[in-house]
Amino acid sequence: MNALTYDGTAMTVRQLRRVRNNPGLAILSQLMPINMLLFFGYVFGSALAMPGREYRSFLVPGLLVATAAGGVMTGMFQAAQDTHRGVMDRFRTMPVSRAAVPLGQVAADLVVTAVGTVPLLLVGLAVGWRVEGSAPAVLGAVGLLLLFRLACTWVGVFLGLLTRSEEAAGQLGASTFLLPLLSDAYIPTDNLAGWLRTLAEWNPISAVTTALRTLFGNAPVPEGAAWPVAHPVAGSLAWCAVLTTVFAPLAVRRYTHGER
Template sequence: MSATDDTALSGLATAPATGSKLSWAVADSWTMTRRELAHWRRRPAQVVVGLVFPVMMLLMFSHLIGGGRGVDGDFTPYLVPGMFTMTMAFGLEATMLAVTQDLGKGVVDRFRSMPMTDGALLVGRSVADMAQSVVGLAVLITVGYAIGWRWHGGLTSFAGAVGLLLLLRFAMLWIGVHLAMVAGRPEMVQAVQILVWPAAFLSNAIASPASMPPWLGALVEWNPMSATATAVRGLSGDPGVSGGSWAAAHAGLLAVAWPVFLVAVFLPSAVKRFRNLGR
């Protein structure tokens, strides 16, 4: 148990003895959130790597690999929103790794033995992950501007695009928590990486479905990441290339429906598995 975890336990031990269940839940969840945020200060290298990796991906595709398949003209306006989306999806791996490490070290069992609100640990994990995603997205937007990408929509559309990206990240977060509960070991993250990368590249993040075989293009357009990427491109005022299918025409609707569906499936399942640990 690290010093950070001991600090979190101290926060639980000194929690007020009175108050409603809601206030207890908020206090416990905030204690777990502070624990996760304290890890940023104690392990800054891990945070930096998480921020640098998507930047390297963006620069690699924009400058080294170059133009996109099926994209006419400047590739940057098409690529940057796609990289925003892929970054939100790749966050699944970081969530799964963090939860499996806590499971493997016995941290979860120790917290569960404390008089703590059930699920506070998962709430703390989710809040910290979303905070890191906001920081990572801000860094990526800054780099996007540095390489020539521009936002042509208004402030409202910008807020809507950020909301769609974070909604996708929230869905990926709970998929990661669920997979961590199923796997239970950090070693299994590698197996998930093998699945996440093909799923990410089977989207329109870096290539237009129009450049693919019809059956593959249709599959790509229904990918949740494709819906978010297309919706963000549309809100930016520079939609780029899109197909003529129903999924492409209603990308905004799917960019909300897909994450909501995924959260509805994986959040209750993750919480249920968390409650059944050790039974």
């Protein structure tokens, strides 16, 4: 076992223990999308040109992706908290692989997300959402969702190391709530104004949401959509590759050099 694997595993366990010691935060983060599903599904569904159950089937993939995009906020806050409290400085004095610390945070977040997605799926099934795609397509949808969470968490870790402040990270992280609103996670983009539809469809959340709806068999690809939404699986993979390729090295570099 090389140093990165050994140290990365140790850091992942450390982050999982951190979640175990603060279960209230984990529970609240999982209750939020369930509450949104119940509220949006029964309030917005009656206001849109979709019957209630049809809208809830449309909404569940969007909420899954919006929750995955929350990796930006979670990664940012945890990295900023460790930096602000001097934990990162202590890690730098130890003989630990430089990539292991941010990698451990990302890996632990992925485990927590995978487990925490189950309650949302169960509530979705209870309110009428159904999986109509094939087994390979469904597995691909789950893999794509976790890949997107991975990419978003790398973005958050870098921003958290950059801000170095719990307060700043909390305020900046809260603003990420707007990202799903500027996508097709909650409403179709067909009737949006031209420039707004283009903006929404080039949002990575839209590509991943459309990919999940297609793979789950919940909705077809919208007509006349921008390239990432017109080719949702390829667009999602491209967005995940770009975000990870850019922000993972930046996060490791920022951790390695600290304030420099």
